[in-house]
Amino acid sequence: MSYVLARRELRTPKMLEELGLRVEASRLRAILGDFAFYLNSGRFKVLRLRRGYIEAIVRGFHGEWHTRVDIIGRTFVCSCPHHRFRKALCKHVLLLLELYAFLRNEPRDIELVRRFLEAYAERIF
Ligand SMILES: [Zn+2]
Numbered sequence: 001m002s003y004v005l006a007r008r009e010l011r012t013p014k015m016l017e018e019l020g021l022r023v024e025a026s027r028l029r030a031i032l033g034d035f036a037f038y039l040n041s042g043r044f045k046v047l048r049l050r051r052g053y054i055e056a057i058v059r060g061f062h063g064e065w066h067t068r069v070d071i072i073g074r075t076f077v078c079s080c081p082h083h084r085f086r087k088a089l090c091k092h093v094l095l096l097l098e099l100y101a102f103l104r105n106e107p108r109d110i111e112l113v114r115r116f117l118e119a120y121a122e123r124i125f
Contacts, residue, residue, distance in 0.1 A: 010035060011101040012094060015114045019121055031091050035098050044099055052112055054100045058092045067092040071100065071112045074119050089123045 010032050038044060038058070045057040052072030058065045060080070067078040077083070082090040097113050104110075 012098050015117050019118055032098055054096050056096055065092050067096050069093055069096050071116045089120050
């Protein structure tokens with residue numbers, strides 16, 4: 001018998017690296033490094049999850065944000081200031097993409113996330 005590890009490699013940093021976004025990769029890693037922490041401390045409250053769509057409340061350090069990502073329709077909304085005022089693809093959207101990949105974990109779903117990131121590569125942060 002051996003110990004079971006719940007650790008799994010993050011999907012989105014690798015995808016962005018493959019898209020050639022090496023400059024942002026270290027920053028992205030720092031943000032997504034929080035993913036396991038958010039997950040394990042119950043900071044995601046999933047409101048809706050279906051193929052190509054995820055909606056959740058993300059409890060951050062400065063508030064609770066309502067984040068929706070239509071991965072197929074390629075739109076996203078987040079109630080955080082970073083998104084509301086700068087229309088940025090914020091940390092919460094990235095966290096939800098990672099969460100979607102984590103929960104669904106099917107090759108076709110991973111491919112949807114990859115295409116979404118490809119379409120928005122210029123607007124991250
Ligand atoms: Zn946000």
